[in-house]
Amino acid sequence: MLTYLARRVLLAVPTLIGVATVIFMLVRLLPGDPARTIAGVLASPEDVERIRHQFGFDQPLYVQYVEFMSRLLHGDLGISTRTGAPVTQEILGRLPYTAELAVISTVIAVGVGVTLGVIAATRRGSLLDLGISGLAVFGLSMPVYWLGLMLIILFAIQLHMLPAAGAQDPLGVILPSVTLAAFSMALVARQARSAMLEVLGQDYVRTARAKGAPRRSVLLKHALRNALLPVITVIGLQFGSLLGGAVLTETVFSWPGVGRLLVDSIFSRDYPVVQGVVLMLAVAFIGVNLLVDLIYAYVDPRIRYN
């Protein structure tokens, strides 16, 4: 198990170097002059050149790359060209908000999604199944900014129950979480339903029923546990992408998460922060994938890592 873990972590290193190189190139392929973008339209050519020099954008590309990689190996992501603060500090300042949103919306999505999926599978073909499937399609196809605005109009403007935007009020997390959960919930519900349907048709489920096991135990112990593997994969992927920040939701609800940091940085051509966030995203995905693989073994003892 430990060797497996060590191998996976080691394998992540070349992946991250690859990601770092690709993103380094990609941001520099973006059209637009970073120094002019930072300085603004009114800046004099001298001011623009001074800023270009301060950030080393006047250096040849390979020099910038070597500097970036050698800093990276020392755990230094550089300085944000937008704010002047270290990139790690910028990201760490935003990460708790994104993590809060990701965890809460994942909990909602898993709780509601799995429950709905199981109910739909056991009542296959019923009106309830149809209703849940309909809800899932609704959740999948709803643009989040529309759903977000509708929730704001209802709960903030009409009912005055919840804040419309921002993270200052502790209740502010509710609307963005629900908005964000809608999509994942629908995905999880569909996945849970189809996985459950497959498992419910298996011989061992029939055997369990035949030997007189209680319905509840058949569903939860025999069927659900076996149906969970594909569901966990979906949850893992969703959680990974949520950690990267949900740009639209964060914008509609003015949530100070990583997604908005990334967008702001792209629009102000803040190369170091864009590089940092993308790297962080890669680390998050690698970590979540590893976690998912480890959870597999816990859920299904037949899986062994050697």
Added chain:
Amino acid sequence: MNGRNLALVVAGLLLAVACGGNNSTGTSTGGGKHGGTLNVAIGIDPDTLDPAAQTTTTASQIVDMMVERLYTMDSSGNTVPQLASGDPQVSSDGLTYTIPLRTGVKFSDGTAFNAAAAKQSIDRLLDPNTFKTQPGVLSVIASTSAQDDSHLVVKLKSPFAPFVAALTQTNAAILSPVSLTQQGNTAQKVVVPVGTGTYVFKERVAGDHITLSANTNYWGTKPNYDTQVIKIVPDDPSREALIRSGGADVIISPPLSDLPALSKDSTVKVLAAKADRTIFISIDTVDQNVALLQKPEVRQALNYAVDKKTIIQNVMFGQAVELDAPMSKTLFGYCSVGTYNYDVNKAKSMLQAAGASGMTVKLGSPTGRYPQDIKVAQAVAGYLRDAGLNVQGPMTSDWPTYLGSVNVPPAQAKYDMHLLGWAPAYLDASQQFEQFRSDRIPPKGLETSYYSNQQVTDLVVKAGSETDQNQRKTDYCSASKIVWNDAPWIFLYNQSFPIVYSSKVTGVGSFPNEKFDTRYASPA
């Protein structure tokens, strides 16, 4: 938890939310009623609060609440003393300015404000090691010295008539010298600006809010709200939702299309503040692909072809004023020079006479940089088609890409015409003429129409160093007339700067350079 308990908890939470929003107390002090917290929502997250590195008026306005300049502008745009105690004494060669300073003023950290402090901040702005410093026109300063505690002497490299007006910019703000080593600040990089302003920095959560508290030792009229929270709400509809839900007391730049509805809403007030930004279609006046655009009469015809009034009414929802000069009315040096009244038949016949009927032009526009920008460009394209032109576009891209594609030397021009906005940092015509001086053609500046008329450049250079203010006005007026006639732009409009505030609040003001002013807001 049973159903009843849950209901109680929810009710309790709701009550807490309801009470949380209402924290004005309503006792009266000097400038107006005293209040608790004022919530203001703006659209951008300030890059930095360091005065020397300011690039946008919205962020500058937040900084202005904490740090002050030697001179400022009043709500009509006139230059008035702030930390200076009066007008400067100017030497006869126009090179030496002796600025008298207020005495007895203290920075919010208790340090005394004096000429040495002023010198240090201005030197810091000019120091190339200061992070992202942007002295701009103030790089005309050769040296500064403190004559005594209350007189700052500034020597210029060359005479620069709008020097005092240029000192009203936020980058010329005066910081407490002691603060440059505290709260994470260094001389190179200021995170927490400490000045003499009405408010003091309290807290910042990047991307979410900035909290300021009243400077209880402020030297002038004390502010009314104890605290102002500046919320960062990037999405226009979300800002509108915030004020409609009571989560904000003041918002800037709501969606223009909702202004008619907001104007009818009795719970809020709409202030269409005067501003200095002109929006125009810059024409490539040295166009090699469409050489006809080099002819002034063709460019004049394009001006007649576009119905500015209808665009202002239907696309800008009335939040703009048609241009009658190549600059906004709020600038020093403005004079009304004419109109290109919409007349499609006149445009057609002028185009025909010039052999330009049916010419093909490429039009570019940014999306989301200015209110309704791409929609205005679409309307312009429609009018030009009505006049018989074959318009390709408007082609569009995000702002940095767009700026990169128009800020190029003439040979690399991508569009035949492009929509752009220009907002002088201080209200002097010299700033607007950056758009018409032939020595500002990229890469030397952002004169992206490549317009070149030696008479205009001469007049502007002359006015820039003239000491006689009336003569300066006359020169700018003459230059404006030539520009208007040469028509390097399709002159569109001067957009206003809409601010929406709760009817429970009063005293919300503005400056005519797209800055809002909540320093002296108070409960109504």
